[in-house]
Amino acid sequence: MRLLVTGGAGYIGSVVAAQLIAAGHDVTVLDNLSTGHADAVPPGATLVVGDLRGKAAEVLAGGIDAVLHFAARSLVGESVANPALYWDNNLGGSLALLEAMRATQVRSIVFSSTASTYGEPESVPIDEGAPTRPTSPYGASKLAVDTALAEYARLFGFGAISLRYFNVAGAHRMAGASGEAETWLGERHTVETHLVPNILRIASENSGSVSIFGDDYPTADGSCVRDYLHVTDLAAAHLLAIDACRSGQHTIYNLGSGTGYSNFEVLGACREVTGLEIPAKVVGRRAGDPAVLIASSERIGRDLGWKPECGLRDMVADAWACGYR
Ligand code: UDP
Numbered sequence: 001m002r003l004l005v006t007g008g009a010g011y012i013g014s015v016v017a018a019q020l021i022a023a024g025h026d027v028t029v030l031d032n033l034s035t036g037h038a039d040a041v042p043p044g045a046t047l048v049v050g051d052l053r054g055k056a057a058e059v060l061a062g063g064i065d066a067v068l069h070f071a072a073r074s075l076v077g078e079s080v081a082n083p084a085l086y087w088d089n090n091l092g093g094s095l096a097l098l099e100a101m102r103a104t105q106v107r108s109i110v111f112s113s114t115a116s117t118y119g120e121p122e123s124v125p126i127d128e129g130a131p132t133r134p135t136s137p138y139g140a141s142k143l144a145v146d147t148a149l150a151e152y153a154r155l156f157g158f159g160a161i162s163l164r165y166f167n168v169a170g171a172h173r174m175a176g177a178s179g180e181a182e183t184w185l186g187e188r189h190t191v192e193t194h195l196v197p198n199i200l201r202i203a204s205e206n207s208g209s210v211s212i213f214g215d216d217y218p219t220a221d222g223s224c225v226r227d228y229l230h231v232t233d234l235a236a237a238h239l240l241a242i243d244a245c246r247s248g249q250h251t252i253y254n255l256g257s258g259t260g261y262s263n264f265e266v267l268g269a270c271r272e273v274t275g276l277e278i279p280a281k282v283v284g285r286r287a288g289d290p291a292v293l294i295a296s297s298e299r300i301g302r303d304l305g306w307k308p309e310c311g312l313r314d315m316v317a318d319a320w321a322c323g324y325r
Helices: 011-022 052-061 076-081 083-104 137-156 195-205 231-244 263-274 298-304 312-323
Strands: 002-006 026-031 046-049 066-069 108-114 159-165 167-169 172-174 183-185 210-213 228-230 250-255 280-283
Touching: 002 011, 002 052, 011 026, 011 066, 011 172, 011 183, 011 231, 026 052, 052 083, 066 083, 066 231, 076 083, 076 137, 083 108, 083 137, 108 137, 108 231, 137 159, 137 250, 159 231, 167 195, 167 231, 167 312, 172 231, 172 312, 183 312, 195 210, 195 263, 195 312, 210 263, 228 231, 228 312, 231 250, 231 298, 250 298, 263 312
Parallel strands: 002 026, 002 066, 026 046, 066 108, 108 159, 159 250, 167 228, 210 280
Antiparallel strands: 172 183
């Protein structure tokens, strides 16, 4: 298929683009490189640099069968400080894309949604029927796009799938051409808020200490519990989803492993994998962090046959191999 990957120069989009190319698809990446990296776009993909609003219509008119939509701002804290940026970029940009799809009669779309659409859960594991009460403009803007997708499916016959990611970690290994070294696609955010890369950066720099945000949560060891998924497993779900888009339907799938790890357990896994001490100190809670987030991914398992292959150690080992040393 001829596929448009928006945000394909980012962490998750680039891994999905690599898997699509490996599966024989023709991939065009549209990315404004505001947070992505041109060199993360995998070999074989065509990179178009530009905004959804400026360029999506032009790329779609060139002949595209389906869209995988990752282009978005994704920092919860930044969204709280600057909500308009998130509404404008994440919702406004997505609406421009949907209108361009409508105009060019491209109707299949897989969207990068988030567990942040649920907010503080009433119970875990969280399934797709859980109430959606986002606690940040980031989560709210993603939920608004999910809602728009349901409308475009109903009104214009779009076939849309929203994948709601829980925590993503690890790196994707791309085999090198014969005689060439393998290369890795990993997490390279200029502003890094995520736990695993923050721990591994401190390990690799051998200075500073990890801040664990809170040890007074109602969990076994007092730190927050999250559901981690390897980026390679996450990307695989997108390839299944692109084949599962059905005209007139919008379907939501949660993506997680169904297993929770506390922040101390993640730190322990990083210490084991690296063989390093990695100093850590407990600091105050981070505003807006729910105590426990664990996904139920039963629906995508049942409908599309997806299941994760990798565990937390694989994620940490691959992130470490990718470039924190
Ligand atoms: N966290 C932490 N120290 C850090 C970064 C994150 O203790 O330097 C905690 C954070 O409070 C949360 C968990 O790690 O409990 C996962 O946070 P992350 O930002 O990786 O993902 P989120 O769950 O917010 O999407």
